[in-house]
Amino acid sequence: MRKSDYFERTDSKLKIILIYMLLIFMSFIAIYPVLNILSSSLRPSNQLFSTSLKIIPDNASLTNYNKAIFERPLSRWIVNSLIVSFISMLISILFSSTAGYAFSRYRFYGKKSGMIVLLVTQMFPAAMLLLPLNILLTNMGLTEKLWALVVPYISSSVPFSIWLLKGYFDTVPSSIEESAYVDGASILTTFYKIVLPLSKPALAVASIFCFMNSWSEYIVARVLIHNEKMYTLPLGLVTLQGQYNTEWGVYSAAAILTAIPVMIIFAYLSKYLIGGLTIGSVKE
Amino acid sequence: MELAKRFKQTNKNVQQKWWTPYAFILPSFFVILFIIFLPLIFEFMMAMFDIRLQNIRLLKNIGINILNFPKVMKEHFILFGNYLEILKDKLFYRTFLRTVVWTFTNVFFHVVIGVWLAILLNRKLPFKSVFRVLLILPWAMPQYIAAITWKGMFNYEFGTVNLILKYFGIEKINWLGDPTYTLIAAIITNIWLGVPFMMMVALGGLQSIPHDLYESADIDGASAWQKFKHVTLPLLKPVMVPAIILGTVWTFNMLNIIYIMKDGLPGDDVNILITKMYRDGFDLYRYGYAAALSVIIFVILTLFSLAYLKANENRE
Structure with missing residues (x-):
């Protein structure tokens, strides 16, 4: 050896x-x-x-875990967070995969400025749009509803996912699609039946990003949600932690339950991450 | 990268109409238009009005049509009043300076530690994937949990950090009481959070560098440092430049860490611009002032990104 x-x-x-x-x-x-x-x-x-x-x-x-699960509204917060995160994730992926595909495959007027606009949107994070969004959502009567959270969460995950997915689509050879077209498949079928299945790793990475984005967002939720019944996990956990002296152990148990599953999924998907990030960020 | 270029021919397809790409983009276009650009325009408008607690209920009259806004608020129009108030205030410059120190220190260590770890991980090494997974974990931890956990670790009496300092015979530090130390504690927390991103980006960049470049450098008798300087760095640069810009913007706008470590009440002696804006807006209800401040942040970041891109283009 x-x-x-x-x-x-x-x-x-x-x-x-x-x-x-x-x-x-x-x-x-x-x-x-x-x-x-x-x-x-x-x-x-x-x-x-x-x-x-x-x-x-x-x-x-394990008393703290027992308390966190059965004596505190942890399960309600988890359900709320799951709803918000899943809806935001689904919408974001649906929208950004089609957009990423167009940016990757087609030449069209406004393509370059479109890509630049996507980068510029990264200059102002959700926290900055929060002021006007808060007013608009209040006037629409949407605050204190979980839907109100989905709106800003989509806006913060769509641009990044488009970049990520576009980068991946660039590496998928277009010859496969061309032979599908020769066989008479329509553009939408080809996208749905051929391109998306080929892009599973990238879709997985983008999904976990979108999911984590909403799953761990605190600042926006603090502004839009005040009703304890509608609390998402971050709001709930920060509140638990606020009652420092008595609840630190319970908070820690809840934090472990919140963080560990996401961390495991993330660690598992991290092998796909290396290629995705570079290609996505470098070449337009 | 070569690969990507070769496959980037457009599809020639009879079914494709001129509007096909636009149809694909439309949903995202609406998201960006209605949830990002419209509020942004609204924000720019708000920055020119004196909106505060006393007249905040007028905002209800706007409804969802932001074009009503100037009409409803016209008595409170002050043009650049908010900007002048910010720019005349010494506090703004102190906060800005602190934000620059915060951002620079963070990004510097993110990149240095990240690239360094990536280089360690980019060699033949048994178990390296185990290390990669462990080193990436901070990225996966929700930021607010990280902030709370580090807050606990910086606790004066019971925090791990002071306990370790005591072990080495160093005086305990009042991390969360003294503003300078609070900033240092927040920077340490944020460095911990941000290294994995830079590490992964650098790792991706390193893997695309062909191995024979190093072999021919070896034949030429290059030292490790020379190889790093003349092979690794130049080839890593195109990957790192966008990542550094993104990292700078994220760090500049990092609200969570300082906000949560100070229990939602960061004062003027620890605020960075974004936490100041958040507190002015949502705790003091000075909407106009906060909007002007966020426009200033936006301008600073845009100028920085353009300058940084330009500087890196010229050198090539």
């Missing part, structure tokens, strides 16, 4: 050990905050403020 099968030829043993140590150290910093909430979520309430650095505390218990 030669060393060069596993490592760069030029790397000395010392260098390899050093690289591993660095990577382990940085990975530890990257996951430490997660371990930190995990630790306080397992801590019984009489030990909330301990000065120990242990990850698994003494007398670890």
Whole structure:
């Protein structure tokens, strides 16, 4: 077994050990905050403020999880957030996949300025449009409804998804579509039956982006929703955390339940991310 | 990239009409028009009026047709009054300076650490995908949870950071009480959050650099630093430039971290422009003033992006 099968030829043993140590150290910093909430979520309430650095505390218990799920409206917040996130995700993907396809395949008047406009929209995030949107949505009688959240969430995820998907469509050879056209398929069928299935990884990445965008959005929701029954997860969790002394453990349990599923999906999809990001952002 | 170019021929298809691409774009076009540009125009208009708590209920009379707006509010028209008030205030310049420090420090460390990690991960190394997944996790964590968690870790008595400092015999720091330290704490939090994005972008860029370039550099006897400077950096630049612009804009407008770490009440001594705008607008109900401030932010960011793009074009 030669060393060069596993490592760069030029790397000395010392260098390899050093690289591993660095990577382990940085990975530890990257996951430490997660371990930190995990630790306080397992801590019984009489030990909330301990000065120990242990990850698994003494007398670890699941009472906080029990409380978060059964004694706090966590499930209602989860349902609210799921509704908002799924609707925003579906609409965003539907709209941005067609637009991304047009930007990738066709030459048309206004294409270049269209792409630039998409970039410019990144200059003002949802927080900035919030002032006018708040007034408009109030006047339309939409505040305190979950629909009100879908509107700004779509607007913040559509431009980015168009870029991402366009970049991916660029790498799908158009010859496959051309042979479909020769066989008499219509443009829409070709898009739906051939292009979209070929783009599954990119669609998955774009979907998780859109989903996470709404799943973890706090600022916009704070302005548009005041009724506790309509709270999304972020609003609910920040409120829980506000009652610092008593609820820190419960908050941590809820935070773990919120963050871990998204993080797992994200980690799983991350292998598709590398190619998608670069191609999407560089070449128009 | 070569690949992308080769496949970018347009479809020649008899069914295609002149309006086909527009039909594909139409839904997104409406989203951008109605949810981004219309409110933006509204925002520009609001910036020229003196809208505050005393006259805020007049806004109800506008209905959903924003063209009514000038008519309804015409008594409160002050043209550039809001802008003048902002620009005359020393607080604006102090806040702006803080925002620049905040943005620059953050993006600098995002890029340096991100590229550095990407280079480490871009070599033959068993288990590297495990490290990649672990290192990317901060990206997947919802920002508000990250902010709250780091807030807990910066707690004076029980926070991990002070406990570690104590272990090394360093005096405890009042992270969330002292404004300078609050800014440092927020920057650390945001660096933690932002590195994975830059790392992934850099990793993508590195993977598109052909391996034989390094081999021929090896034959020429180039040192590791020379290879980095003359092969890696120039080829990474086209990928990193858009990412840096995007990263700068995101960081400049990063509301969550400072806002949540200060429990929704960041004061003038820790505010950056975007948190100041949010508090002026939604806590003090100074809509006109806040709108003017966000127009200023928009102008600053646009000028920055154009200048940065230009500077990087010229060097090539």
